[in-house]
Amino acid sequence: MQVIPRWADIVLIPAINLFLAFFISGLVILAIGEDPFEALKLMVDGALGSTYGWGFTLYYATNFIFTGLAVAVAFHAALFNIGGEGQAALGGLGVALMCLFIPWPHWTIALIAASFGAAAFGALWATIPAYLQAKRGSHVVITTIMFNFIAAALLNYVLVNLLRPAGTMDPASAKFPDAASLPTLSDMLNAIGIPFAARTPANITLIIALIACVAVYYLIWRTKLGYQLRAFGKSEPAARYAGISSVKIIMIAMAISGGLAGLMAINNVMGEAERLILNSVEGAGFIGIAVALMGRSHPFGVLLAAILFGFLYQGGAELALWTSIPRDLVVVIQALVILFTGALDGMVRAPVERIFLMMRKGA
Amino acid sequence: MDYLTLLQILDSTLRLATPLLLACLAGLFSERGGIFDIGLEGKMLAAAFFSAATAAVTGSVWLGLLAGITASMVLSGLHGLASITFRGNQLISGVAINFLAAGITVLVGQSWFKLGGRTPPLMGGGRFEEITLPFADALRDLPLIGPFYAEVISGHTILVYVALLCVPLSWYVLFRTRFGLRLRAVGENPAAVDTAGVSVIGLRFAAVAICGLLCGMAGAYLATGLGAGFVKDMSAGRGFIALAALIFAKWRPWYALYATLLFGFLQAVALRPDVLETMLQFKIQVQLLDALPYILTVVILAGFVGKAIPPRAGGEPYVKER
Numbered sequence: 001m002q003v004i005p006r007w008a009d010i011v012l013i014p015a016i017n018l019f020l021a022f023f024i025s026g027l028v029i030l031a032i033g034e035d036p037f038e039a040l041k042l043m044v045d046g047a048l049g050s051t052y053g054w055g056f057t058l059y060y061a062t063n064f065i066f067t068g069l070a071v072a073v074a075f076h077a078a079l080f081n082i083g084g085e086g087q088a089a090l091g092g093l094g095v096a097l098m099c100l101f102i103p104w105p106h107w108t109i110a111l112i113a114a115s116f117g118a119a120a121f122g123a124l125w126a127t128i129p130a131y132l133q134a135k136r137g138s139h140v141v142i143t144t145i146m147f148n149f150i151a152a153a154l155l156n157y158v159l160v161n162l163l164r165p166a167g168t169m170d171p172a173s174a175k176f177p178d179a180a181s182l183p184t185l186s187d188m189l190n191a192i193g194i195p196f197a198a199r200t201p202a203n204i205t206l207i208i209a210l211i212a213c214v215a216v217y218y219l220i221w222r223t224k225l226g227y228q229l230r231a232f233g234k235s236e237p238a239a240r241y242a243g244i245s246s247v248k249i250i251m252i253a254m255a256i257s258g259g260l261a262g263l264m265a266i267n268n269v270m271g272e273a274e275r276l277i278l279n280s281v282e283g284a285g286f287i288g289i290a291v292a293l294m295g296r297s298h299p300f301g302v303l304l305a306a307i308l309f310g311f312l313y314q315g316g317a318e319l320a321l322w323t324s325i326p327r328d329l330v331v332v333i334q335a336l337v338i339l340f341t342g343a344l345d346g347m348v349r350a351p352v353e354r355i356f357l358m359m360r361k362g363a
Numbered sequence: 364m365d366y367l368t369l370l371q372i373l374d375s376t377l378r379l380a381t382p383l384l385l386a387c388l389a390g391l392f393s394e395r396g397g398i399f400d401i402g403l404e405g406k407m408l409a410a411a412f413f414s415a416a417t418a419a420v421t422g423s424v425w426l427g428l429l430a431g432i433t434a435s436m437v438l439s440g441l442h443g444l445a446s447i448t449f450r451g452n453q454l455i456s457g458v459a460i461n462f463l464a465a466g467i468t469v470l471v472g473q474s475w476f477k478l479g480g481r482t483p484p485l486m487g488g489g490r491f492e493e494i495t496l497p498f499a500d501a502l503r504d505l506p507l508i509g510p511f512y513a514e515v516i517s518g519h520t521i522l523v524y525v526a527l528l529c530v531p532l533s534w535y536v537l538f539r540t541r542f543g544l545r546l547r548a549v550g551e552n553p554a555a556v557d558t559a560g561v562s563v564i565g566l567r568f569a570a571v572a573i574c575g576l577l578c579g580m581a582g583a584y585l586a587t588g589l590g591a592g593f594v595k596d597m598s599a600g601r602g603f604i605a606l607a608a609l610i611f612a613k614w615r616p617w618y619a620l621y622a623t624l625l626f627g628f629l630q631a632v633a634l635r636p637d638v639l640e641t642m643l644q645f646k647i648q649v650q651l652l653d654a655l656p657y658i659l660t661v662v663i664l665a666g667f668v669g670k671a672i673p674p675r676a677g678g679e680p681y682v683k684e685r
Contacts, residue, residue, distance in 0.1 A: 028467070032474035080454055129661075138664035139673075141401065141454055142610065145603050146657040146664075153654035161648070289458060326473045326480065331466030335459050339445065343456035346449035 003353045010296065014341060016348050018294070021336040028332055034325055046318025047311045055185060055200020056317070060284075061310030062202065062267045065209040067288025068306050069216050070261035072297040076220055077253035078233035083129060083144025084261040085285030086151030087122040091262025092269040093158060094121030096276035099176040100163070110180040114270050115208070115263060122262015123255040125151060130254030134247040140254070148285070159278055173276040182271045203271035212260065213299040219256070220299075229253055261285060283331075287313075290334045293342040309334070366507075368638055370514040372631050377515060378589060380627025381526045382407065382581040386605035387612065387619045388526075388533050389577035395537060395614060396570025397550035397676040401457035402442055403578055404602025405464030410435040410582025412468035415482040415593035416475060418489040424587050427489070431586075432579030438464065439575025447567045450680030461602075469595055482586075482593040491520035491588045520588040522580060529577070533616040546570055550674035553681040563681045581605075607660035614674065626656050 004013075026036035047053045067084045074081035081087075094117030104110035129143035156171065163173040185202035189195070220226040232239040232249040240246055268280055287309055294308070295301025316330035340348075386403045393400040414431030418424045438460050445456040469480035476482055499517035502509045537543035549556045549566045557563050585601075586593045604626050611625075612618035632639055633652035640646055 028470065032470060082458065132661070132665045136665040138661070138666065142606065143661055143664060145401070146607065146661050149600055149603070149657040150654045150661075153650040153657075156653075157648055157650040160650075286458075286462070289455075293455065324473065324477075326469055328466045328469040328473075328480070331462050332470060333466075335462035335466055338455060338462065339441075339459035343445035343451035343453075343459055344449055346451055347445075350449075 004356045008352060008356065013345070013348055013352060014294065014296065016352070017340040017345065018337065020348070021333065021340040024336050025329070025333045029325065029329070032325070034323060039319055039323065039325060042319055042322055043311070043315025046322075047314040050197065051186075051195070052197035052200055053314060053318075055197055055202045056314040057307070057310040058185065058206055059201040059203070059267070059272065059310070060313040061306045062206045062209045063264050063284040064287050064291045064306035064309045065213065065303060066264035066267070067261050067285050068291030068295060068302040069212055069288075069299060070257045070259075071288045071292035072295065072299070072302055073216060073220070073229075073260065074253055074257040075292055075297045076226075076233050077229045077249055078236070079130075079133075079250065079253055079257070080141050081126065081144055081254065081257045081261075082141055082289065083126060083147050083258070083285070084288045085281050085283070086144070086148035087125045087258040087261035088264045088268075088281045088285050089151045089155050090125040091118035091122040091265035092276050092280050093155060094118045094262060095265045095269045096163065096173050096176075099180040099270060100173060103177065104179050107180060107182055111182060111204070111266065111270070114180070114266050118262045118265040118269075119259035120262070122265075123259035126254040126258020126261070127251055130251045133254075134250040140250075152279075155276075156278065159276065163276065171278045175275045176270065180270065181274060182266075184271075201272040203267065205267035205271050208263070208266065210303070212263065213303050216260070217299040225252065261288065287334055290337045290341075294337055366510070367514075368635075370510055372628070372635060372638065373511075373515045374518075375631040375634065376624060376628040377519065377523060378627075379630040380623045381519075381523045382585050382589065382601055383605045383608055383623040383626055384526045384620060385522075385529065385577050385581035385584065386602055387608045387623050388529055388616065389574040389581065390606055390609045391533065391612075391614060391616060391619055392537075392546070392570050392577070393574035394609065394677055395550045395674055396546050396567050397553060397674055397679070397681070398442070398446055398567055398571055398574075399453040399457065399678045400442065400571075400574060401454055401603075401606060402438065402460035402464075403574075403605055404598050404600065405457075405461035406435040406438045406575060406578035407582040407585065407602050408461075408468055408596070408598040409438055409464040410579040411586035411597055412464075412472060412482070412582075412593045414579075414583035415485060415586035416472070418485055418587055419476075419483045419592065422488050424485075424489055424491055427587055428580070428583045431583035432576055435579030435582060436572060436575035439571045439578070443568050443571040446680065447564055447571070450682065453678050453680075465596065468593070472593065472595075480595040484592045485587060486591070489587065490591055491522060491584075493518050493520055494524070520584070522584040522588050525580065526584075527620075530616050530620045533619075537616065542569075547674075550676055553676050554684075557681070557683060563683075567681075578602075604656050604660075607656065607663075610673075611660065611663050613672070626659075629656050629659075 029036040029039050047057045070084050071081055095114045098114045098117035129140050129147055132138045132143050133140040159171040164171060165174045182203045186196040186198045186200060228244045228249055232244055236246060269276055291302055291305040291309055294305035312330050312333055316327045319325045320327040386407055390400055390403050410431035413434035414427035417430035418427030442456050442460055445451040446453040472480045496517035499513045503513040545556060545561055545566055549563055553563045585597055608622035608626055611622040636649060
């Protein structure tokens with residue numbers, strides 16, 4: 001029996017969870033001797049107060065949409081993919097190889113090729129743990145964590161020994177050719193007459209991220225594969241009884257998940273840095289976990305959560321610039337969001353259910 | 364490679380294995396009690412920071428140890444609250460704790476010391492002293508055994524010996540006491556424990572508390588024994604390596620010692636690429652050495668070296684039948 005109405009489940013409880021997370025974040029700011037309201041005002045001004053701020057907020061949000069969708073797809077199949085960080089790093093390698101070694105005539109073709117490379121490398125990096133879980137029974141959580149470390153070492157090796165241009169000390173690849181340069185959001189908006197601050201990293205990848213949201217929605221709720229995925233996630237024995245191959249579902253779910261995480265690289269590597277650098281992912285893979293939990297694994301929820309985290313990321317950078325609060329505040333907020341929307345969900349849910357039961361009896 | 368170099372590597376093996384061993388035993392108690400804990404990393408990090416911060420302010424490493432253990436146990440309590448009381452997802456709770464520790468340590472560190480998330484370097488009483496075991500100097504001249512005793516066995520801080528003592532102690536507690544039997548039972552079949560009239564919740568909180576205690580010592584050792592102060596992210600994935608060692612050890616205390624010594628040895632060798640090169644006669648990539656513990660874990664997990672079966676009720680919250 002559904003104890004609470006649908007709106008309470010998808011709006012009220014997440015709202016209370018979020019409120020608790022931000023309330024405690026405020027207490028943390030207070031505890032280190034700063035004013036939380038002043039901090040919030042600075043963050044809103046810095047991240048949303050100008051198109052310049054929005055340019056960064058949306059850039060970060062694009063990253064988080066991809067990694068959030070990646071975690072969400074795996075969640076639907078009851079798999080916990082903590083490896084988004086490594087998969088996105090490998091995606092970056094895929095983008096770099098596509099952009100550096102093939103002279104593309106135009107950025108549109110380069111974008112398609114780079115997207116393919118990013119998704120393929122990310123998917124590959126996720127299917128190895130998937131295969132090990134499906135066939136050898138090793139837990140995907142542990143293996144994906146290990147693969148994050150292995151990816152970091154691999155990228156370090158590739159950048160230092162293979163991709164680094166001769167004569168430079170910096171562990172980074174050469175700059176991509178100009179033909180592989182993506183149009184930025186300000187280029188696009190200025191072209192249709194909307195003024196938008198230049199020199200911001202948001203780029204055309206944002207549109208691809210939005211398409212990815214729609215595609216994931218369609219996949220999960222409108223295709224046979226999506227149904228199988230969800231059935232498997234709800235009950236593995238029941239799915240197997242219905243003739244759904246668990247090996248196939250684990251492999252496909254993780255491949256899609258890894259591919260989405262890998263796609264993030266067209267935003268940060270191709271769109272922003274225009275070369276592959278060390279640690280280009282900067283924790284976005286992990287933020288995907290918070291985004292997926294907050295968005296309840298629904299693409300629309302993921303989109304909203306990604307924008308919120310984009311705001312937090314850019315706002316946090318502004319805070320670090322103007323106050324003595326380090327950027328790590330965002331990590332704390334991220335932890336609290338994961339804690340309250342993920343692990344402590346039952347703490348909020350039980351009393352809310354009790355209140356609704358009481359109201360029903362009273363009525 | 365001469366004998367002295369080997370001894371030096373074995374000496375740093377023991378140093379580097381100690382935090383892994385403590386964290387591994389911490390995870391052992393937690394997971395034997397049915398609570399998965401991927402938050403070992405975060406607990407170690409929090410303990411490292413608070414022990415270093417307290418030791419830096421008070422000048423007493425013992426107070427530091429106490430603060431470290433307290434910090435780690437608070438996070439353990441949070442994990443218990445989320446996964447035992449509110450029956451939340453244990454993996455997600457662990458992830459949250461890792462991030463919480465990573466963020467809070469820098470935030471508080473910056474606010475207290477203004478050193479970009481570091482603590483001031485620890486000196487004198489702020490660190491654990493190295494203990495020279497009795498007769499270490501007298502026996503040094505004995506062939507083979509003498510230098511081994513003096514270089515490898517002797518000359519570590521107290522926490523190294525405590526960690527080593529924890530191995531037989533954990534074995535005894537888990538396999539020779541009533542508490543240990545019940546703890547293992549609660550990880551395999553909590554309903555049976557409940558039927559026998561023993562509190563599942565109480566036992567699981569006890570498991571999580573022991574985990575916090577051991578993780579606290581591991582973190583304190585990182586900052587006040589192995590290092591001299593806290594630096595950002597100083598646990599550097601050790602919590603995950605400990606987790607890997609735990610699976611490698613198949614949730615058994617003595618095997619945990621061997622597994623962590625192996626991983627410690629890998630870390631020690633990675634610090635001496637020169638030795639490795641002269642031994643193998645070709646250049647080994649540092650990155651490969653860095654990744655080796657993780658690759659090894661994946662290989663072991665994949666069951667190529669034998670099957671590791673976790674406690675049966677691990678990861679599942681216990682719901683009493685009504």
